[in-house]
Amino acid sequence: MKTSTGKRLRDTLLVSSLLVSALMIATPSQAEDAKPTRVRGAITAVEGDLLKVHSNRGEDLQINLTKETQVRGVTLAQVSEIKPGSYIGSAAVPQADGTLKALEVHVFPPEMAGTGDGHRAFDLGKDSTMTNGSVGDLVTSNGRTITVNYKGGQKKIVIPDDVPIVNLVPADRSLLKPGVKVVLQAQKTDDGALNAVSISAGENGVTPPM
Template identity: 80%
Template sequence: MKTSRSQTVRHALLLSGLLSALLSAAVPAHAEDGKPTRVRGAITAVEGDALKIHSNRGEDFQVVLTPDTQIRGVTLAQVSEIKPGSYIGSAAVPLPDGSLKALEVHVFPPEMAGTGDGHRAFDLTPESTMTNGSVGDLVASNGRTITVNYKGGQKKIVIPDDVPIVNLVPGDRGLLKPGVKVVLQAQKGSDNTLTALSISAGENGVAPPM
């Protein structure tokens, strides 16, 4: 039985589609063409300039380090370390009154003030946002509430008692060891290679909550 030309073309298109799907599955979720993607997980191996990561989604990736990769340590902090003028970031979800409920808070060192300034969608949970800015008022009553000022706006953020609070501190490759939990931003190249732009690595067993 002969196969028609149209059948041959259809088969080729099907195979091409399957190959594209397999290649897409090999990169982290939420990646968009030309945009960095975020990977959360733990380092399983360090091989020269390459990290092997087992993600929180159960996927395994290899990420390349460069001299330009920014590395930060993540240490535990207390709410008392957040003061008016502190520069912080917070993943949060909206509350009915228009304020935000923090899912986590990370405190930047003074030299990193201005990093990621603004309010935007985030991928920690459905409907979550990320707000980076300077703390204005800080009120302690029935929980903890802060105002965060950023260029073009302001948000009121409620910090529940059980929300993780961490410091971001300068770090280096010495933090990157098997077992260390990380959150990283990576750029996918045309060959699907992931190159780390920035890495936040937990110190002393801390899991970065961002």
């Protein structure tokens, strides 16, 4: 009797251990699936709620527009439009002195302040990062250097003269037309389809640099 009870206990513990192991293996994959996909490219067609995009990687993708899809325009800006208190984002790469060298800078409208606040890895190039935050100090006399403050940290970003600077502006689906360059984030559904979460679309031929 005791032997039977002990065997059942061992079997129960073994099954529990296997379930925990399976969950630990499955969780990273599920988390990866939940991460939005970033697509850079040009719109080739718009058919109702279906957006067709030729990506910079040579893929022809079909992306669904939903009621929740956010659309914003991308327009050219000048460094003079960046002021202390401006809320900006910048893809950049680290430099030996601890500063970041901007690959691009995008200026958010006031109503989007706080969007994506923080500093994280990005996919614009090798070792690239994305920093979103409020501009503190701004130096334009000796090079162009900005201090960006975000919750829990601060970064100094050097903006070379040839780096694109753009504004993000409110927009709607009327901006989505064949030929328009876009950077979008899409969520993959259970059946493998892509639903657009947000779309940054260039106005007047602008290529979103982020």
